[in-house]
Structure formats: C-alpha cells, structure tokens
Amino acid sequence: MKQIDLIIIGGGSAGMSAALAAKKQGCESMLVLERSDALGGILQQCIHNGFGLQLFHEELSGPAFAQRLIDALHQAQIPYRTKASVLSITPDRIVTYVHPEDGLCRIRSKAIILASGCYERTRGMISIGGKRIKGVYTAGSAQRYLNMENILVGRRVFILGSGDIGLIMARRMRLEGAEVLGVAELMPYSNGLTRNIVQCLEDFDIPLYLSHTVIDIQGDTRVEGITIAQVDENKQPIPGSEKHFAADTLLLSVGLIPEETLLQEAGVVLDPKTKGAKVNAHMETSIPHVYACGNALHVHDLVDDVCMEARVAGASAIKDMEKKTEEACTEVIAEGEISYVVPQHITTHEKEDVIFSFRVKRPLHHALITFENKTGVFQQIRKKVLLPSQMQRILCKKEALDGHGAIWVKVREE
Amino acid sequence: MMLDVCIIGAGICGSFLAYDLSHYKGSFAVVEKEHDVAGGVTMANSAIIHAGYDPKDHTLKAQLNVEGAKAYEAIAQRVHAHYQKIGAYVIASEESQIAQLKELQQRGNKRGVRCELVSGEELKQAEPHVCEAALMALYVPDTAIIEPWEMALRLMECAVLNGVDLYLEEEVIGIMHKRDYYEVKTSKQTLCAKRIINAAGLGAERIGKLCDGASPFHMEIKRGQYYVLSHHARDFVHHILYPLPSDKGKGVLCVPTIHGNILLGPDAQILSEEDTSTTSQGLARVREQLTQLVKEVPYGEVIRSYSGCRPCGNDNDFYIEESAIHPGIYHLGCIDSPGLASAPAISRYVLEAMHISSWERKEEWIENESVIRCDEMEDDARKALIQADPTYGHIICRCEAISEGEILAALRRPIPPRSIKEVKKRVRCGMGKCQGGFCEVEVAKLLARESRLPLHEICYDGAGSELGEEAKG
Numbered sequence: 015m016k017q018i019d020l021i022i023i024g025g026g027s028a029g030m031s032a033a034l035a036a037k038k039q040g041c042e043s044m045l046v047l048e049r050s051d052a053l054g055g056i057l058q059q060c061i062h063n064g065f066g067l068q069l070f071h072e073e074l075s076g077p078a079f080a081q082r083l084i085d086a087l088h089q090a091q092i093p094y095r096t097k098a099s100v101l102s103i104t105p106d107r108i109v110t111y112v113h114p115e116d117g118l119c120r121i122r123s124k125a126i127i128l129a130s131g132c133y134e135r136t137r138g139m140i141s142i143g144g145k146r147i148k149g150v151y152t153a154g155s156a157q158r159y160l161n162m163e164n165i166l167v168g169r170r171v172f173i174l175g176s177g178d179i180g181l182i183m184a185r186r187m188r189l190e191g192a193e194v195l196g197v198a199e200l201m202p203y204s205n206g207l208t209r210n211i212v213q214c215l216e217d218f219d220i221p222l223y224l225s226h227t228v229i230d231i232q233g234d235t236r237v238e239g240i241t242i243a244q245v246d247e248n249k250q251p252i253p254g255s256e257k258h259f260a261a262d263t264l265l266l267s268v269g270l271i272p273e274e275t276l277l278q279e280a281g282v283v284l285d286p287k288t289k290g291a292k293v294n295a296h297m298e299t300s301i302p303h304v305y306a307c308g309n310a311l312h313v314h315d316l317v318d319d320v321c322m323e324a325r326v327a328g329a330s331a332i333k334d335m336e337k338k339t340e341e342a343c344t345e346v347i348a349e350g351e352i353s354y355v356v357p358q359h360i361t362t363h364e365k366e367d368v369i370f371s372f373r374v375k376r377p378l379h380h381a382l383i384t385f386e387n388k389t390g391v392f393q394q395i396r397k398k399v400l401l402p403s404q405m406q407r408i409l410c411k412k413e414a415l416d417g418h419g420a421i422w423v424k425v426r427e428e
Numbered sequence: 429m430m431l432d433v434c435i436i437g438a439g440i441c442g443s444f445l446a447y448d449l450s451h452y453k454g455s456f457a458v459v460e461k462e463h464d465v466a467g468g469v470t471m472a473n474s475a476i477i478h479a480g481y482d483p484k485d486h487t488l489k490a491q492l493n494v495e496g497a498k499a500y501e502a503i504a505q506r507v508h509a510h511y512q513k514i515g516a517y518v519i520a521s522e523e524s525q526i527a528q529l530k531e532l533q534q535r536g537n538k539r540g541v542r543c544e545l546v547s548g549e550e551l552k553q554a555e556p557h558v559c560e561a562a563l564m565a566l567y568v569p570d571t572a573i574i575e576p577w578e579m580a581l582r583l584m585e586c587a588v589l590n591g592v593d594l595y596l597e598e599e600v601i602g603i604m605h606k607r608d609y610y611e612v613k614t615s616k617q618t619l620c621a622k623r624i625i626n627a628a629g630l631g632a633e634r635i636g637k638l639c640d641g642a643s644p645f646h647m648e649i650k651r652g653q654y655y656v657l658s659h660h661a662r663d664f665v666h667h668i669l670y671p672l673p674s675d676k677g678k679g680v681l682c683v684p685t686i687h688g689n690i691l692l693g694p695d696a697q698i699l700s701e702e703d704t705s706t707t708s709q710g711l712a713r714v715r716e717q718l719t720q721l722v723k724e725v726p727y728g729e730v731i732r733s734y735s736g737c738r739p740c741g742n743d744n745d746f747y748i749e750e751s752a753i754h755p756g757i758y759h760l761g762c763i764d765s766p767g768l769a770s771a772p773a774i775s776r777y778v779l780e781a782m783h784i785s786s787w788e789r790k791e792e793w794i795e796n797e798s799v800i801r802c803d804e805m806e807d808d809a810r811k812a813l814i815q816a817d818p819t820y821g822h823i824i825c826r827c828e829a830i831s832e833g834e835i836l837a838a839l840r841r842p843i844p845p846r847s848i849k850e851v852k853k854r855v856r857c858g859m860g861k862c863q864g865g866f867c868e869v870e871v872a873k874l875l876a877r878e879s880r881l882p883l884h885e886i887c888y889d890g891a892g893s894e895l896g897e898e899a900k901g
Contacts, residue, residue, distance in 0.1 A: 049826060099823035112802075112831070114818035117811045136863040138656070138732030143707045146734060148888035148895075152865045159869055160899055165884045167896040190899050229708070235892040275827075275861075278660060 020044035020331055021109045021123040023100050023276065026055020028308025029129035030083040031321040035328030036127075037090045045121070046087070046094035047111055053087065053094065054080030055131055056154070057317065059161045062182055064209070068318035079317060100130075103280045105301050125303040125331040128277055128291075129324060132309035134179075135269040142174075143230050149237030153179040153267040157186065166190050168263025172240050173197040174228045176204040176211070178315065178403075180267025185214035187265075194218070195259045198226040198242045200249055200268075203377050205403050207315060227251065228264065237262050270313040277306060287354040288312040294343060295360045295368040296330035297323065302340060305331055312356050312371065315405050323371070349424045351375050353402070364415040370423060371407050374400045380428045385410055387418035400425065431455050433782075434612050434621035436600050436635055437628040438462070439470040440768055441760055443580040444775035445625055446587035446594075447507070453788045456592045457621070458584070459614055461599035461631070463890035464850050465584045465843060466577035469629040470768070471853075472704065472736025473652075474683050474691060477572040478766040479516070481536030481543055482673055487745045488777075493766040494539050495773035500572060503772060507582035508798045509574065510686040516571035516668035517551055521561035521720060525672050529566050532673075536568065543568045555665055557722045571668055575686045576768055577853050582796060585842040589794045594843065597890070600628075603638045605754055623756040625778060630702050630739050632761045639754060645747040645761035649702055650677075652694020653710035653735040658861045661729035662688045664722075671721050675744075678765060680717035687828070687856060692718060692725065699737065706733045731861045738764035748774065750781060758782070800837055803829050824874070825867040827860020835871065839878050846879070847887040848872055 020041055022029045025048025033046050052058065057065070060076030067073060070082065087094065098113040103126055110120050134152035142150075151159075151167055157179065159165040171187050173180045176199040184194045197215060202225045204211050215222055225244055229251050232239040244255035272290035283300035285292045290311040291299040297307045307327035308320040342362040348355040355372040374381070381400040385393040385408075392414040400406070415421065433449055435442045438460035449456045462468060480494035504511035520529045529545065536543040543566050551558055551565040558565075588594050595614065602613035603624065612619040626635045636643030657664065664682070671679040676696055683691040695713035711733055718725055739762055741747070747761035758778050767774070802810055802820055813833075814821035820833030838845055838854040845851045848858070851871050858864030858871070872895060876883040887893045 049823060097822050099826060099829070101829060112810075112814065112821045112823060114814065114821040117814040117821055118807055133862045134865050136731070136861075136865060138863050139730060141655075141706065141708070141711055141730065141733050144705045146704075148893035155865045155868060159896065163869060163873075163883055164899045165896045166899045169897075235890060236888075275660075 015108070016119070016121045018043050018045060018121050018123045019335065020125045020127065021121060022046045022127045022129055023103075023109070024048065024055065024129035024131060024308070024310065025053040025094055025096065026129065026131055026308070027057055027080065027083060027317050028131070028310065028320050028324040029055070029127070030087050031324035032127045032129055032307055032328030032331070033092045034083070034086055034090060035325040036332050037092055039329050039332035041332045044092065046092060047098040047100055048094060048096045049099040051096050053084050053096065059154075059158050060182075061161050062186070065317050068316070069321055100276060103276050103304070105280055107303060124335055125305065127305040127307060127327050127331055128310050129306075129308045130273040130276070130310045132270040132272050132313055135266070135271060137266060140268055142228050144232065145234065147231070147233050147236055149233065149262055150231065150264045150266070153177070153183045153265045156263075156265050157183055160186060160190065166192060168192060168261075170195060170261045171263045171265060172228075172259050172261040173265045173267060175199060175267035175269070176206045176222060177267035177269065178206045178210050180265060181206045181210040181214040183265055183267070184220050185218060188218050188220070194220045195261055196221045196223055198223045198228060200227045200245060201225070203401070207403060229256070231264060237264055240264050270309065272310050272312060274310070277304070280304070285354065285358055288356065292358040293356065295357045295364060295366070296334060297327035297357070298330065298334070302337075303331070303335070312354070315403065319371070319405065319407060322369075345420045346370070347420060347422045348372065349422055351378055351381070351425045351427070352423060355423050360415055360421065363417055364412050367409055367412050368415060369407050369409050371405055372423060373402050373405055374425055375402065377401050378425065378427050381425055382428050383408065384424045385414070386422040386424065387414070387420065389418060396428070429455060429620070430609060431457050431619060431621035433623045433625060434459065434610075434619055435625045435627055436612070437626070437631070438465045438580070438584060438594065438596070439468055439627065439629045440466065440576055440580045440771045441763060441774050442625075442627040443583040443587070444771045445627060445778065446592045447583035448775050448779055450587040450590035450592050451789055451793055452784070453790055457595060457619060458587070458592060459595045459598050459600055459612065459619070461597070463597055463847065464845070464853070465594070465596075466580035466853070469736065469738055469763075470576045470580050472734055473576060473738070473765070473768060474681060474694065475573055475576050475685060475768070476668060476683060477511075477574060477769045479536070479541045479543070479568045479570045480539055480766070480769070481532050481541045481566075481568060482678070483766065484744075485535065488748060489745050489766060489770065490539065492746065492770035492773040492777060494541060495776075496770040497570065497572070499772040500574070500769070504574065504579065507579075507586055507796060509579045509582040511572055511574050512686060513570055513572040514667055514684060515567065515569045516670060517546070517555065518566040518568065518670045518672060519551065519558060519562050519721060520564045520672055521559060523563065526564055528672055529564055533566055536566075541568065542570055555667060555669065557664055557724055558669065559719065559721060559723050561720070573668070573684065573686055581843060581854065586796045588842045589796055590790070600635060600638065603635075610754070610757070623782060624758070626757065626759045629763065630737055632739060632759065632763070636759055636761065639757050639759075640751055641753075643761075644749065644752065644759060645742055647739040647741040647762050649699045649737050650740050650764065651697050651699050651703065651710070651735050651737045653706050653714060654691050654693030654733060655711065655714060655727075655730050656732040656734070657690040657692065657726060657729045658731045659688045661690055661726045664690055664726055669721055671717075680714055680721065682718075682722055687859070694736070702737050704735050704737060706735050710735065731863060738767075740764040746770070746774070748777060796842070800834060802831050802834060824870045825857035825860065827862050828856045830855050830857050832874065835874055836878070839874070846875075847889050847893070848875070849889045851875065
C-alpha cells in the first residue's frame with residue numbers, strides 16, 4: 015500500500031490553509047483530496063464581498079479569496095486531486111478514495127486532516143408539512159444554481175431562517191429581479207451577522223418576521239404558497255397568527271452541520287453540540303493523528319477564522335507526527351450561557367497559547383466571560399453585547415493552561 | 429392495432445402484470461397517468477414483503493399474500509432488484525395481547541409461514557431498543573424488504589424489452605364498449621383492447637366507474653406518514669418491528685430499508701381525496717405511537733418525512749373481480765397492505781382468470797441487464813470498472829456515494845429517467861442526509877447534457893416543475 019505523511023480531505027479554505035501550514039513545517043509528502051472539480055470549496059459560489067478582512071486586510075469576494083489560497087498552493091507545489099471522493103478512513107489511517115483516473119485507491123497516511131466543510135439543514139430535518147414538490151431549496155443550493163449555473167429558481171421568494179446564507183440570498187435574488195416576500199426566523203432574534211441584516215434586508219425593505227416559522231407549503235407540482243405563523247416561547251405555532259404568502263419558492267437557511275460522516279464511521283468521538291469531532295488544542299480528534307478543522311469541525315461565521323484554525327491543524331499534524339504516546343488530557347468545560355467550546359479538551363501540559371472558540375446560547379447584554387481553573391479565574395473579558403450568531407475566539411496564554419487541570423469557560427450577564 | 433390486454437396503471441401490480449404478460453405472444457400495453465412507473469401508491473409505503481400470517485382466514489389477502497411473498501425472492505433475482513429477508517418481530521407489550529400473538533402464530537403456521545414465539549429477553553437481546561414493556565414477540569424470519577419502485581421499474585423494463593408498450597403521462601378519460609372489444613380513450617390517444625385490467629391503484633374506483641357506469645367497489649383513501657432516518661441510525665433496529673396489528677391496520681412500525689435507512693411510521697388517517705402532504709399532527713401521531721414499540725428513537729437523525737396514500741375498503745380485503753357487466757374487464761380494487769407483498773400472486777390470479785395457461789408462450793424472452801452498483805462491488809471489480817470507464821470514479825452524490833457512471837447508465841436503460849426525482853428513484857442521488865443540496869444541480873446538468881435541453885428546463889418531477897429561468901446576469 016502506498017504510504018504518505020499527510021492526507022487532507024477537502025480542498026476548500028480549511029484544507030488549503032492546513033496544507034500550506036503543513037508545508038511550512040516541512041511536510042514533503044502530502045496530498046489534498048477535493049471531491050468537486052475545482053479547489054476553493056463553497057467560497058466559489060459566494061460571489062459577494064466581505065471575505066478576508068482579518069487575513070488579507072481587504073474585502074474580497076469568495077472566489078477572489080479562494081484564488082489567493084489556490085495560488086499559494088500552486089506556488090508551494092502541494093499536490094492535490096480534484097474529483098477525488100474519500101469513501102472511508104480507518105482508525106489506523108488508511109484512506110480510501112475514488113477518482114476517475116486514479117481509480118479506487120487506498121493510502122496509508124501518518125496523519126489525516128478532515129476539512130470537508132459542512133452541509134445545510136434541510137426541509138426533511140425540520141419536517142415542514144405539505145407535499146414534496148419543486149420550489150423548496152436550501153439557500154446554499156439556490157446560491158449554487160444562481161451564481162454558478164445562472165439559474166434563478168423562483169420569482170416570488172420567501173426565506174425561512176435568518177442565517178447568513180439566507181440573508182445573502184435575499185439580496186442576491188432581489189438583485190436578479192425576484193421579489194423577496196419576507197424572511198421568517200423561529201427565534202426572537204436574528205441568526206445572521208448584523209451587517210447582513212442591514213445590508214441584505216433593511217436596505218431592500220425586506221420584512222423580517224421574528225418568532226415565526228413556516229407551517230405549511232401549498233402546491234401540487236411546485237410551490238404555490240406558504241403559510242407562516244408566530245410561535246410561542248416553546249416554539250409552537252400560535253393558532254390565529256397565520257399569514258399567507260403567494261410564494262413560488264421557499265429558501266431554507268436553518269442551520270449548517272459539520273460533514274462528520276467519515277469521522278463518525280471511523281469511530282471518532284463527536285460533540286453532540288457542535289456535531290463535529292471533539293478535539294484538543296491541536297485540533298486532533300480522539301483518534302491520534304486524525305485532525306479536523308474548519309466547518310467540518312464546527313460551523314464558523316468568517317472564513318478568516320476557518321483559515322486560522324486550519325493552520326493550527328496543519329502545523330500540529332506535522333509537529334506531532336513522531337509523537338508515540340497519547341498525552342494526558344484535561345477537560346474544557348462550558349458553563350452558563352455558552353452552547354459549546356472548541357477545543358473540548360487540552361493537554362495537561364499545554365506548550366502553546368490556545369484560542370478558544372465558542373458561541374452563546376442567546377443574545378446577552380453586559381456579558382462577562384471568565385476562564386477559570388482550580389486556582390480561580392485567570393482571565394476575564396467584558397462584552398457589551400454577545401450574540402449567538404457571532405463566534406467568539408479568545409486566546410489564553412500557555413502559562414495559564416499548563417498544569418492546572420480542567421478549564422471552565424463561563425459566560426453570564428452582569 | 430388491437431391489443432390483447434390493456435393494463436391501466438404502472439404501479440407494482442401493473443408492473444407484475446406487464447412482466448408476466450410479456451412472456452406470452454400477443455399485444456399488450458400499459459397506460460399510466462403519472463410521469464413515471466411507480467409514481468403513486470408504490471412510491472410511498474413501508475416497502476415490506478409481509479410473510480402472510482396477518483390477514484384473516486378465508487380472505488384473498490391471506491391467500492395472495494402468502495403466495496406472493498414466496499415468489500418474490502426468485503423474481504427479484506431474475507430482474508436484478510434488491511430483496512433482503514431480514515425478518516420481523518411482532519411485539520406484545522401487555523399480558524392481554526399474548527393470546528392474540530399466539531393466534532397469529534397459529535394462523536401463520538397453518539399457512540406454512542415460519543414463525544415462533546420468543547421471550548421479551550430474547551427480543552431485547554436481538555433488538556436492544558425495543559421498549560421496556562415488551563413481553564413477548566412473534567419472530568417471523570421470512571419477512572423481507574425491497575425497494576418497491578425499483579422492483580416495479582425492473583419488471584416494467586423487462587416488459588418493455590419484450591414488446592409491451594408503455595404510455596406514460598396518459599390519463600384514461602373514457603372506456604367504450606364496442607362489439608367484441610373496448611376503446612380506451614386516453615388524454616393523448618385511443619387504444620383498442622380485447623381485455624382491460626384496471627390496476628389504477630388510488631384511481632381504480634374512477635376507472636371502475638368509466639368501465640361499468642358505477643364502480644362495482646368502493647374505496648377509501650388512507651394516508652400514512654413516515655419519518656426517514658439517516659445511515660447513522662442504521663443500528664437502531666435490525667429487523668422490522670411491528671406492534672400487534674389491530675382493526676385499524678398494522679400500526680406504526682420500524683423498518684430498516686435496503687440501503688441502510690430506517691423508516692418510522694405510518695400513522696393512519698382517512699382522507700376524502702388523495703393528498704400526499706405531511707402534517708405536524710400526523711408525524712406527532714407517529715412519535716406518540718412509537719413510544720409503545722421502541723425507546724431512544726434517534727430523532728436527531730431524521731432526514732426526511734413523507735406520506736403515502738393507499739386505497740382500502742371491501743371489508744379489509746382486496747377486490748379482484750371480472751366486471752359483471754363487461755366481460756374481459758378485470759378490476760383490482762382496494763389493493764392496500766399487503767398489496768406489495770401480494771402483487772406477484774395478484775398478477776397470476778388475474779391471468780389465471782383470463783385462462784393464461786391456454787395462451788401461447790414466446791420462444792424467446794430478453795432479460796434486462798444487471799445494474800452496476802459501485803458501493804456493492806469488490807475492490808478489484810470496481811478498479812477494473814473505473815479503468816474501463818472513468819465516470820464510475822467520479823462521485824456525484826456524496827451522501828450515497830453514487831458515481832456519474834451509475835447515473836449515465838440509468839439514463840440509458842429501457843425506461844430512462846427524465847427528471848431529477850426519477851434519477852433519484854433509480855440511483856438514490858439525493859436520498860442522503862443533504863437531500864440533494866449538493867448533488868441535485870449535478871444530476872440536473874447530466875440530464876441536460878444527455879437530453880440536450882437547457883439546464884433551466886430540466887424538471888424536478890413532472891411537467892410544471894422546471895428548475896427555473898436563466899438569470900439575466
């Protein structure tokens with residue numbers, strides 16, 4: 015069987031960033047496997063701007079951001095395959111993939127990084143009533159149709175969910191001449207970035223119905239209308255609050271889920287909250303030398319954050335390659351108004367600073383974020399507003415983490 | 429041209445009839461109002477080949493279910509359709525139900541259906557997720573699963589290969605009695621036939637009325653709703669789990685599918701007209717009734733819900749009769765559960781009524797080609813396949829790992845898919861957890877390329893479901 019040092023699954027922003035970081039650490043034998051016919055991942059269909067403010071200090075479109083990474087990958091002469099789909103990985107790190115020219119291949123790799131992105135929650139997962147007819151799309155697939163294939167999937171659009179892709183698509187469909195009848199959000203607050211609420215809805219007078227959901231879809235062969243209703247505090251529709259819209263298209267922007275299938279089938283321990291793998295500060299999963307990063311690990315808001323996280327995974331995969339024994343671990347515990355923290359554990363003797371990523375469960379005002387270990391609070395940050403739609407990334411110094419046991423990350427309102 | 433037999437309906441019964449008739453000399457046609465074979469009742473049900481212990485004695489259902497179930501394995505192999513004998517447990521969870529369980533066992537044994545009683549402990553060992561209350565179960569090893577639309581398609585493609593005409597998207601709108609034949613007027617043409625088989629599923633009563641003035645049978649429409657669980661939940665149950673059947677039907681079941689999903693359902697609701705919507709109330713009924721069967725249901729793995737309508741009536745038995753007014757017209761009414769399991773026997777029953785044994789058989793009969801399923805192949809065979817045709821190495825549907833080659837092969841079979849949903853029915857693209865979010869556009873592009881249509885004209889399902897319009901840019 016062919017042997018290699020590193021296989022990276024996914025040639026999007028995370029996979030390419032991990033590959034570049036691994037190369038920087040001197041990795042000479044690696045392969046990036048990308049299933050679609052081009053590198054760049056989902057960025058290729060995100061033709062709006064706003065990418066790269068942190069990483070490149072300028073506002074780029076998705077494809078332009080991707081191209082910078084692709085150019086760097088070419089410059090570093092990192093080998094990759096497009097149209098290569100990984101079918102399985104095993105705990106002893108044998109990767110099986112298929113490719114039109116390579117055929118069915120098995121490669122044993124010293125390390126694997128999973129950077130396969132995420133997928134959208136669908137109508138099926140949220141069980142909206144009605145028939146299974148044409149006209150219900152996830153926002154991302156409508157985006158793909160429009161931006162990559164030049165097809166407008168509808169003329170009178172309603173959007174369920176105020177996630178960023180939904181908001182972006184509200185503006186995009188409007189600019190293409192479609193009527194956007196409204197956006198309904200189950201929660202009493204929006205789930206998108208504030209700048210997207212302003213630039214994509216308010217600037218176009220598109221109404222946002224908070225605490226509303228779609229309860230019915232009408233039509234026989236294609237969508238002819240939808241009904242929304244207000245929901246109570248238990249998210250149950252309130253009778254009498256129904257509103258009807260003569261929409262021909264319903265777009266869903268109701269959440270993203272890490273693409274975890276390969277890891278789950280290999281037996282990696284998953285975090286039920288992120289739905290991605292549980293990792294340590296090096297982005298290493300419960301299987302040694304198997305890493306996860308980017309949206310395949312947990313869903314990010316900004317591609318810049320994806321790239322920075324992926325660099326940690328890429329560099330660690332090479333630095334830790336000769337590591338034989340597993341290091342002792344200590345838990346990172348999320349408490350209070352936090353929904354999850356990544357990493358979920360750190361090594362007992364952490365040798366580097368660690369960035370903790372987390373989200374809050376609900377919008378908070380005058381929030382206090384504290385990091386504690388058994389000796390007490392070692393770091394605290396105050397924030398005027400904390401929103402679930404904004405992932406927080408906070409760096410803790412290695413001195414505070416080394417040898418002090420479990421870490422508690424807590425958030426509360428003051 | 430005079431048809432010897434005109435079959436109305438291309439569901440599972442129409443497909444078995446067409447398949448069986450294609451072995452005989454004569455001229456046969458199938459008329460179907462939907463865009464595809466297996467577009468109605470056959471598309472949305474529990475996909476089970478019930479073994480036959482359940483129907484009451486002295487019913488057609490009892491006779492045809494047992495016969496049909498026994499015929500399936502061989503025929504599935506012959507036409508290259510999936511069939512898996514996974515076995516079933518019928519579960520009693522109250523002392524008062526045990527007598528009924530024993531009655532089912534006796535009924536089964538009398539009919540030659542293998543079944544044995546097992547204790548609650550044994551059951552829980554085999555199926556750790558059955559509810560705590562489970563006391564005893566009837567184990568039925570020969571209960572099987574199929575993919576109903578695949579079975580119908582394979583049968584119908586054999587029929588088409590052997591000279592049966594298939595007219596899709598043609599609704600029968602009139603039937604006229606001529607001197608010694610019938611005129612079948614469809615939305616597109618008029619066919620002349622010596623005999624008609626009304627296998628129209630939910631439309632059978634309407635066709636009955638067209639034939640005889642008043643339909644000789646009455647049907648009610650019963651809708652059942654289901655959840656589908658992803659592959660991640662494949663270990664939730666390994667057998668079909670039934671509660672004890674009641675007058676209302678077989679109850680809410682857990683059913684593993686051929687491709688590693690699990691179906692939960694159906695509820696049962698009588699409707700005044702056909703409606704395959706799902707409702708929150710219906711799905712709530714499924715969840716509620718499941719608590720009496722299983723525990724720790726992984727609802728987080730739900731990837732889809734759907735509903736199917738079944739034609740029921742005739743005091744809970746099939747109505748299979750030759751018209752009393754018009755000889756040569758055969759009605760298949762009220763074909764609800766176990767219609768799928770009985771279908772091979774229903775076909776034979778009808779053909780025997782036509783004295784098929786005196787008809788002349790064809791000397792030659794063309795078999796359909798087997799279907800290449802990459803994920804079911806050994807490594808070496810798959811390597812050789814990709815080397816010979818690289819499209820088999822290009823995965824289009826990531827959730828189900830379906831290659832471009834498999835889709836192209838489906839497009840070139842005798843009954844080619846013409847829409848996204850029809851590709852999905854044939855090769856499973858879009859049946860995974862992303863529900864086509866990633867692959868739908870790729871499938872549409874292949875359909876556009878192969879049919880030389882612009883992409884935006886590709887349909888999701890039938891006419892009127894075109895993808896959209898070209899953006900002005």
